[in-house]
Amino acid sequence: MLELAAHILDIAENSIRAGAKIVEIEIDENDAKDLLCVKINDNGSGMTKEEMEKIHDPFYTTKKVRRVGLGIPLLNDAAQRAGGKLIIKSEKGLGTSVEATFQLSHLDRQPMGNITTTLLALVAGNSSIDFLYKHRHNDRQFIFDTRQIRKEIDDLPINHPEILKYIRGVISEGLQDIASLA
Amino acid sequence: MAKLTIDDLKKIKEKVHREMSLRDGDRRVKVTVHMGTCGIASGAKEVMDALLQEIETAGANDVIVTTSGCMGLCSREPLVTVEILNQEPIKYEYMNPNKMRQVFKRHILAGEIQTPFVLARGAEVTR
Numbered sequence: 001m002l003e004l005a006a007h008i009l010d011i012a013e014n015s016i017r018a019g020a021k022i023v024e025i026e027i028d029e030n031d032a033k034d035l036l037c038v039k040i041n042d043n044g045s046g047m048t049k050e051e052m053e054k055i056h057d058p059f060y061t062t063k064k065v066r067r068v069g070l071g072i073p074l075l076n077d078a079a080q081r082a083g084g085k086l087i088i089k090s091e092k093g094l095g096t097s098v099e100a101t102f103q104l105s106h107l108d109r110q111p112m113g114n115i116t117t118t119l120l121a122l123v124a125g126n127s128s129i130d131f132l133y134k135h136r137h138n139d140r141q142f143i144f145d146t147r148q149i150r151k152e153i154d155d156l157p158i159n160h161p162e163i164l165k166y167i168r169g170v171i172s173e174g175l176q177d178i179a180s181l182a
Numbered sequence: 183m184a185k186l187t188i189d190d191l192k193k194i195k196e197k198v199h200r201e202m203s204l205r206d207g208d209r210r211v212k213v214t215v216h217m218g219t220c221g222i223a224s225g226a227k228e229v230m231d232a233l234l235q236e237i238e239t240a241g242a243n244d245v246i247v248t249t250s251g252c253m254g255l256c257s258r259e260p261l262v263t264v265e266i267l268n269q270e271p272i273k274y275e276y277m278n279p280n281k282m283r284q285v286f287k288r289h290i291l292a293g294e295i296q297t298p299f300v301l302a303r304g305a306e307v308t309r
Contacts (some may be wrong), residue, residue, distance in 0.1 A: 001223050010222045017251060026208040065254030071219040124234055125249030152191045161238045162194050169186045
C-alpha cells in the first residue's frame with residue numbers, strides 16, 4: 001500500500017467484516033509534537049486473547065479463501081518505518097480499536113493520499129453502516145458524520161448518486177478548511 | 183464557490199424526490215468492487231472512485247454499487263463484478279479507472295460485455 005488512506009480503508013473493511021454498526025476514524029496531525037495519529041474504532045465482534053496474539057502474524061487470517069492476512073502487518077510495517085507504532089485493543093463482543101502513530105516529518109512516512117475516496121468507498125459500499133470521521137490538524141478540526149446526513153435525507157438511500165456527490169463536496173471542503181498537509 | 187451546507191442537502195433531497203416520482207427507481211445493475219487488502223493494494227479504491235464519478239455524471243440512479251471482501255484471486259485484483267438484472271454476472275480482472283469507465287459506458291449502459299477484460303462468468307463465493 002502506498003498511502004495511509006488505503007490502509008484506513010483496509011482496516012475499516014475489517015471492522016465491517018466484524019459486524020460493526022458504527023466505524024469511527026480519527027486522524028490527528030500535530031505539528032508541534034511532530035506526530036501523526038490514525039485511529040479506527042469499531043463496535044464489531046472484537047477479538048479473543050488468542051486471536052489478538054496472532055494478529056501480527058501475516059500467515060494468520062480468519063478467512064478460508066487464502067492463507068495470508070496482510071492488512072495489519074502492512075500497517076504495522078508502515079508505522080514502524082516512520083518511527084511510530086501500532087497499538088491494537090480489542091474486547092470480545094465489544095469492538096476493536098486500531099491506532100497507528102507516525103513521525104509526521106519522517107522521510108519514510110507514507111503520504112495520507114486521497115481520504116475523500118476512502119470515505120466515499122466506505123459509505124457507497126456499506127449503506128447500512130454509519131461512519132464518523134474526525135480529522136484534527138493542530139487547532140482546527142473537521143467532523144463528518146453519516147448519522148447527521150441520514151437524519152436530513154429521511155427515506156433516501158445514503159448511497160444515492162446525488163447524496164454521494166454532496167458528501168464528496170463536503171469532505172473535500174472540510175479537508176481544505178483545516179489545511180491538512182499529511 | 184459557496185460552501186455546502188445542510189440546506190443544500192435538503193434541496194438535493196427535494197430534487198431527488200421530484201425526480202423519483204417521474205421514473206421508477208428500479209435497481210437494474212449491481213456492481214461489486216472487491217475491497218480486500220489485495221484489492222485495495224492494487225488500486226480498487228481508484229476503480230471504485232472512477233465508477234462513482236461515472237454514475238454521478240451519467241445520473242445512473244438504477245446502478246447500485248457495493249463492496250465485497252477478498253475471494254482468493256488476489257493476483258488478478260482489482261476485480262469488479264457486474265450483474266445486470268436477469269443476466270449472468272460478469273467478473274472483470276486487472277481493472278483500473280480507465281477500464282472501469284469503459285465497462286461503465288459499454289457494458290453497464292450499453293449492454294456490451296467487454297470481453298478482453300473478462301475473467302469469468304458467474305457469481306463468486308466469499309467465505
